[in-house]
Amino acid sequence: MELAELQSAWNLVNVDVQRKDILDEQAVRTRIRRSSGTELAGIKRALQFKFLIGTTVAVIAIGASLGSALAPREFHPLDFLFSARETTLFYGTLSVSLCCMLFFNHRAYRFIGALERSTEDVKTSLERFIQVMERAMRFNIYSDTFMSPVFFTWFYYAYAFREHDLDWDIRGLLLVLLPVLVGVFSFFFQKYMQHLKFGRYLDRLKYYLQSLDAKKED
């Protein structure tokens, strides 16, 4: 089939579209109010959910940290696990890591929002889309890398030092090593998961981008 033949067949598509597909104003109005189902919209919705949960927990953690610091006798919700001082530290570190997570999520959200409103040519849009996807993935990895070590280390601390004092023995050494190990593991695990989810999709988009670059293609 030559392009001329393609053109004559395309004229049939033109007729078809006019005959079958045209919607009235009301139908168009209804459709623009529906939500998007793209990959980016999915990531954005997940970030919104994380943001909502994260903010709620962060506010509670900050409140609990202040409460246990200012009135340790009256406010001691984790007395079955920690001392008053440890409870303040636990909520304090939880607040800091949640704030870090929220910061990275917020940045990813802003990048996606800016991309959704842009109307650049196909090549520029692809470049930006890939960049934003990679950044959103990176921020997602960072936010989880911050959270996991905090939880694991405090759980370990609650378990291992329930009946022992903190000292420079094997338990103490593990307490120092655990956040590093969990952090490293969490980073690579998240990286792998993100690659599994979006890796091939991104590779495909990169291939399209390359096919729009005269120098790279040649």
Added chain:
Amino acid sequence: MSDKKAKEQEFVKKITASQAIIHKVCRMYCDDEEHRKDLFQEILVQLWKSYPSFRGEAQFSTWLYRVALNVAIQDFRKEKKRRLLFFESYDFREVVDERRNELEDERLKKMYRAISQLDKVERAVVLLHLEGKGHAEIAEIMGITQNYVRVKMTRIRKKISKKIKSK
């Protein structure tokens, strides 16, 4: 009428008048009715989101092509659903229409078969060409040079005729 409602009214009027462009983009990229509807919906939502950035510097139709093609190229859900990840060749199924004769049906089938050999970027270039856009406008929409549009068109021509001959 509030400013937002007036803006929406203006947008709906413009899109209703130019919607054929979106439908044609959907026909170029989708192999069945359900996928077409999904992509049409997605393009509409994206157009509405990005409408505030349309300041009339380019023609409305140029802007429309840009957004619609960007959504179509970056669209991924249908491919994922079908577990046909990253295979470009779809078996296009054109809706049966009694008003069309056999010859026309055959021509359409041949056209969709030819299109299915092209990747998403090549489909965008072909669509713009079939829509009567000149090299300058295709270059503007795609973000490449006019010279590279010519190169792309030559490659597409060769690809289509080579595939057809091999069958």
